[in-house]
Amino acid sequence: MQEIKENTNQTPLSEIVHQAVDAAKAQQIVSLPVSHLTSVTDHMIICTGSSNRHMQHLADTAKDAVQQHGAEVLGTEGMNSDEWIIVDCGDVVLHVMSAEAREFYHLEGLWDIKEMTD
Structure with a gap:
């Protein structure tokens, strides 16, 4: 597994999470700015396991990376789902x-207004 480096240059939290799930071999990672x-929230990151x-593993890896960079994980849902x-x-x-589930719920379409108006 690729090690995530310390957040010495104030890497945005969205990038930290994205890098963590990418290193853990997540599939089809999408980051949507939704502010x-x-x-x-400011960003939704969606990925497939x-x-x-x-x-x-993806969820745990992301939580660990966030905490390593001094940020807080407010909560998790569905860890046994x-x-x-x-x-x-x-x-x-x-x-x-x-x-x-990703195909059924299609969160990208729900949160990406540009996709909905095209």
């Missing part, structure tokens, strides 16, 4: 999904 759509175990795990880091919310 113009909601006050709940290949199995329940892989999904848990086969479909969807959410890691809330405040300014960034990570959605780790199975391929089936």
